[in-house]
Amino acid sequence: xxxxxxxxxxxxxxxxxxxxxxxxxxxxxxxxxxxxxxxxxxxxxxxxxxxxxxxxxxxxxxxxxxxxxxxxxxxxxxxxxxxxxxxxxxxxxxxxxxxxxxxxxxxxxxxxxxxxxxxxxxxxxxxxxxxxxxxxxxxxxxxxxxxxxxxxxxxxxxxxxxxxxxxxxxxxxxxxxxxxxxxxxxxxxxxxxxxxxxxxxxxxxxxxxxxxxxxxxx
Amino acid sequence: xxxxxxxxxxxxxxxxxxxxxxxxxxxxxxxxxxxxxxxxxxxxxxxxxxxxxxxxxxxxxxxxxxxxxxxxxxxxxxxxxxxxxxxxxxxxxxxxxxxxxxxxxxxxxxxxxxxxxxxxxxxxxxxxxxxxxxxxxxxxxxxxxxxxxxxxxxxxxxxxxxxxxxxxxxxxxxxxxxxxxxxxxxxxxxxxxxxxxxxxxxxxxxxxxxxxxxxxxxxxxxxxxxxxxxxxxxxxxxxxxxxxxxxxxxxxxxxxxxxxxxxxxxxxxxxxxxxxxxxxxxxxxxxxxxxxxxxxxxxxxxxxxxxxxxxxxxxxxxxxxxxxxxxxxxxxxxxxxxxxxxxxxxxxxxxxxxxxxxxxxxxxxxxxxxxxxxxxxxxxxxxxxxxxxxxxxxxxxxxxxxxxxxxxxxxxxxxxxxxxxxxxxxxxxxxxxxxxxxxxxxxxxxxxxxxxxxxxxxxxxx
Numbered sequence: 001x002x003x004x005x006x007x008x009x010x011x012x013x014x015x016x017x018x019x020x021x022x023x024x025x026x027x028x029x030x031x032x033x034x035x036x037x038x039x040x041x042x043x044x045x046x047x048x049x050x051x052x053x054x055x056x057x058x059x060x061x062x063x064x065x066x067x068x069x070x071x072x073x074x075x076x077x078x079x080x081x082x083x084x085x086x087x088x089x090x091x092x093x094x095x096x097x098x099x100x101x102x103x104x105x106x107x108x109x110x111x112x113x114x115x116x117x118x119x120x121x122x123x124x125x126x127x128x129x130x131x132x133x134x135x136x137x138x139x140x141x142x143x144x145x146x147x148x149x150x151x152x153x154x155x156x157x158x159x160x161x162x163x164x165x166x167x168x169x170x171x172x173x174x175x176x177x178x179x180x181x182x183x184x185x186x187x188x189x190x191x192x193x194x195x196x197x198x199x200x201x202x203x204x205x206x207x208x209x210x211x212x213x214x215x216x217x218x
Numbered sequence: 219x220x221x222x223x224x225x226x227x228x229x230x231x232x233x234x235x236x237x238x239x240x241x242x243x244x245x246x247x248x249x250x251x252x253x254x255x256x257x258x259x260x261x262x263x264x265x266x267x268x269x270x271x272x273x274x275x276x277x278x279x280x281x282x283x284x285x286x287x288x289x290x291x292x293x294x295x296x297x298x299x300x301x302x303x304x305x306x307x308x309x310x311x312x313x314x315x316x317x318x319x320x321x322x323x324x325x326x327x328x329x330x331x332x333x334x335x336x337x338x339x340x341x342x343x344x345x346x347x348x349x350x351x352x353x354x355x356x357x358x359x360x361x362x363x364x365x366x367x368x369x370x371x372x373x374x375x376x377x378x379x380x381x382x383x384x385x386x387x388x389x390x391x392x393x394x395x396x397x398x399x400x401x402x403x404x405x406x407x408x409x410x411x412x413x414x415x416x417x418x419x420x421x422x423x424x425x426x427x428x429x430x431x432x433x434x435x436x437x438x439x440x441x442x443x444x445x446x447x448x449x450x451x452x453x454x455x456x457x458x459x460x461x462x463x464x465x466x467x468x469x470x471x472x473x474x475x476x477x478x479x480x481x482x483x484x485x486x487x488x489x490x491x492x493x494x495x496x497x498x499x500x501x502x503x504x505x506x507x508x509x510x511x512x513x514x515x516x517x518x519x520x521x522x523x524x525x526x527x528x529x530x531x532x533x534x535x536x537x538x539x540x541x542x543x544x545x546x547x548x549x550x551x552x553x554x555x556x557x558x559x560x561x562x563x564x565x566x567x568x569x570x571x572x573x574x575x576x577x578x579x580x581x582x583x584x585x586x587x588x589x590x591x592x593x594x595x596x597x598x599x600x601x602x603x604x605x606x607x608x609x610x611x612x613x614x615x616x617x618x619x620x621x622x623x624x625x626x627x628x629x630x631x632x633x634x635x636x637x638x639x640x641x642x643x644x645x646x647x648x649x650x651x652x653x654x655x656x657x658x659x660x661x662x663x664x665x666x667x668x669x670x671x672x673x674x675x676x677x678x679x680x
Contacts, residue, residue, distance in 0.1 A: 013365050013374075020369035028394045040394065137366050 004069050008078060011061050015082045015089075018054045019133045022089045022096070025051065026129055026192060029096040030122045033103035033185055041107065044100035051093035058086040073209075081206040085136065088195045088202075092129070095188045095195075102181040102188075112175045113168050117157045118186055124154050125189045125196075132196040135203045147200035151193040161186040271311055278304050331422035334409065335377055339364050342417065351402065351422050373420060376406040380418040384408050390425075401425040434605075441607035445488055445622065449481040456481075484619065491623040494554070495606070498630040507546045509658055512577045512584055513538045515549065519556040520575060527564050527573070534564075536575045543579045544658045547635045555631040556586060558624040559651050563590035565618045566649075579657055583637075587652045594645040603641070604629040628653070 025044050032040035062083045065071065071079060128150050135144035165183045169176050205211050277300065325332055331348030335341055341359045344367075349356040352368045359367045365374040376387040386407040393400040403425055409417040456474045460466070466474075520534055527534050545552075556575070563573045571591040578585045595603060595610065602608045607622040609615040615622060628651075632639045637655035 009363075013363070016365055016369070017371055017374070020371040023369055024371070024394070031394050031396060035396070133369065137369075 004065075004071075004075070007061075007065060008075060011058070011065065011079070011082055014054070014058050014061065015085055016133075016137060018051065018058060018086060018089050019136065021047070021051050021054065022093045023129055023133055025093055025096045025100075027126060029099040029103060030126055030189075032100055033106065034119055034122050036103075036107040036111065038104050038107040041100040041104035045097055045104070048093050048097040052090060055086050055090040059083060062086075074206075077206050077209060081202045084202050085199050088198050092192050092195045095192050099185050099188045102185050105181055106178060106185075109178055112178045112182065113171075117161045117164065118182065118189075121154055121157045121161065121186060121189050124150065124157070125193050128154070128193050128196045132199040132203070135200055139203060139207050141204050141207050144200040144203040148197055148204075151190075151197050154190050154193040158186050158190040270307070274304050274307055274311070331420075333364070333373075333420045333422070334417060335364050335381075335420075336417040337381060337415065339374065339377055339381065341367060348420075348422055351424060370402075373404060373422075376404055377418045377420060380406040380408050381415055384410075384415050398426065398430075401429045438606060441622070442492070445607065446485070449485045449488075452481045453478050453485075484621075487619075488621045488623075491621045491627060494627055495623060495630060498551075498627065498634055506548050508549065509544050510547050510549050510552055512543045512545060512552070512586060512655075515552050516556055516575050516577055516586065519553060519560055522557060523560050523564060526561075530564065530567075531570045532564055532567055532573055533571075534560075534573045534575065536577075538577045539579060541579075543577050543584045545584050545635065545655045546658045547655065551631045551634065555628050555653065556588075558628050559586075559588040559653070562620075562624060563588050563592065563649075563651075565620070566590060566592035568592070582657055584655045584657045585652055586655075587650055589648060589650040591648040594647055595641065595643040595649055596645055597643075600641060600643060604639070 025047060028040045029044045031037060032044065062079050065079050069075075128147055131143055131150075132147045134140065135147060162183065165179045165186075169179045201211070325343070325345045328345060329347055331351045332343070332345045333341060333348045334343045340361055340363055344354075344356040344359050346356060349359070352370065352373075354367055363374075364377055365371075368374070370391065370393065372389055372391045376389055379385075380387050386405065388406070389404045391402045391404060393402065401424070403423045405421045405423075406418055408415045409419055456478045460471065460474055516536055516538070520536055524534070560573070560575060567573060567590045573591075574587070574589040576585075576587045576589070578587070599608075599610050603610070604625050606626045608626075609620070609622050629639055632653055632655070635655050637653060639651060639653045641649060641651050643649035
């Protein structure tokens with residue numbers, strides 16, 4: 001085993017660990033939101049700084065590898081991809097923390113009328129995040145391409161939620177604060193799906209050396 | 219890794235494997251140690267069996283002609299000795315292979331998840347239970363680093379810690395899942411060859427159900443204590459006042475006595491409900507069974523609660539099929555079942571409402587349906603309404619004299635009779651509880667009784 005291989009292996013381990021942390025954070029934030037569990041929201045808010053620290057570590061590792069080794073082809077693409085994925089994951093962690101903060105607020109106040117689509121968005125986002133990370137672990141481009149197509153549904157549902165929330169606010173102005181928080185959650189979830197799609201696109205780039213970004217955007 | 223190291227030691231392999239297993243057992247505690255021993259045996263015997271068998275076949279083909287050519291002389295003796303040894307070795311290999319299969323069968327049959335990894339954290343073996351817990355296919359995971367296999371990051375972390383320090387690790391992990399969180403306990407221990415750590419083994423145990431049961435039990439104890447304490451506090455308060463206040467006017471004194479009596483009655487109802495539940499739970503299915511006519515049970519229950527219904531101007535209507543509907547059961551338990559349902563229906567129906575009790579049957583089952591025009595039960599409460607002490611509105615239930623155990627008793631009586639109870643409710647409109655019990659016999663006019671809708675109803679206004 002080359003010395004660089006060991007380092008690259010360690011980097012892969014590191015980025016997958018970060019992926020695992022972010023996925024867990026998103027799962028918790030979503031569950032806190034949908035099931036109104038304030039204690040889970042607090043856990044998410046407490047762990048986001050760990051994710052941020054981890055991103056810094058990964059970035060440092062990547063820069064060190066780029067500086068010390070004359071990387072080419074797959075190895076170079078791998079390091080570049082890890083930097084990008086690390087960045088996306090960190091953003092996802094932040095969004096997850098945002099959702100958790102809103103979930104915590106919503107859990108402490110009486111529920112507003114059901115916005116059916118929010119639960120559905122949450123389910124799809126959870127799946128997209130899981131699959132994009134699965135694609136990254138297995139370097140599975142087929143799976144990655146499936147993920148790229150899946151966030152259209154989230155966009156559609158987000159728009160539907162927007163309309164529902166507007167209607168709730170119009171019916172009862174007392175719900176405005178809660179309705180806005182709900183809408184914001186829907187927006188953050190949609191952003192998470194976008195970032196997960198980025199990761200899937202990066203996987204295709206890593207394996208095939210060709211960028212497929214800006215192709216799936218309708 | 220273990221395999222290649224043991225490669226050269228085929229004669230003592232099994233003994234070493236067992237020895238290592240026993241050693242690990244003493245060190246790790248019987249349970250985890252057992253798993254380690256199994257794994258080491260499986261891995262080493264697997265490595266032993268294949269190349270050895272091939273070499274023995276070669277040896278046999280070499281020694282065979284030697285034996286035929288020079289029978290009787292020294293070389294013949296040598297070749298016979300070799301052949302004899304080959305035979306014994308082959309027997310041993312068969313034994314080892316059989317042991318290996320046995321061990322793998324045991325591993326795959328375990329309900330706990332077992333994962334073994336080498337020093338580089340690559341999966342050596344993963345049993346089916348582990349695959350199920352982590353939602354992966356075990357065969358696909360073999361040879362991959364554990365941190366690629368699962369994103370439950372506590373597992374790779376425990377393994378790394380174990381390999382680096384050589385010390386065992388235990389942790390309880392809560393996986394946030396919907397609809398219910400999963401609780402898993404993880405034990406990681408190093409795999410050792412002499413003094414060097416050659417990998418680690420992780421045992422995963424799912425505790426979700428256990429935790430759930432613990433929670434139910436805790437809630438139950440808390441509920442019982444609370445329910446018992448409330449009337450006792452009241453009785454004590456009134457009694458103390460009576461003892462202390464000698465100048466109390468007789469009317470007040472009388473009222474206090476009455477209150478003490480009421481609270482004592484409530485306490486006694488609660489305790490007898492608890493005893494009924496305990497009896498039902500400990501003797502499910504072994505009630506004193508005899509043929510019981512459901513119409514008679516319903517008539518008796520309705521008669522007993524008629525006064526309560528009339529007091530609130532609630533009309534109770536009953537309907538029975540033309541044929542007798544007979545079940546095999548305990549009459550007093552069935553009576554309590556119908557009474558509890560009817561009592562609830564009357565309590566939760568506003569004044570001047572209506573309550574229906576219908577008995578019907580099909581070929582195999584008897585049904586008792588109790589329908590009211592009451593407040594209804596919100597869908598989110600419907601699943602839990604049969605739990606002990608589960609109340610939708612605590613204050614109202616107590617005010618109406620409920621113990622919070624009535625429906626739980628209904629459910630258990632149904633279960634004890636091999637039946638079930640279902641509910642159908644619309645908030646604000648009313649609720650229908652339907653009890654389904656196995657029917658004892660198909661009566662004479664079976665054709666009439668087949669379809670409950672065809673059954674002639676005999677409405678009676680009470």
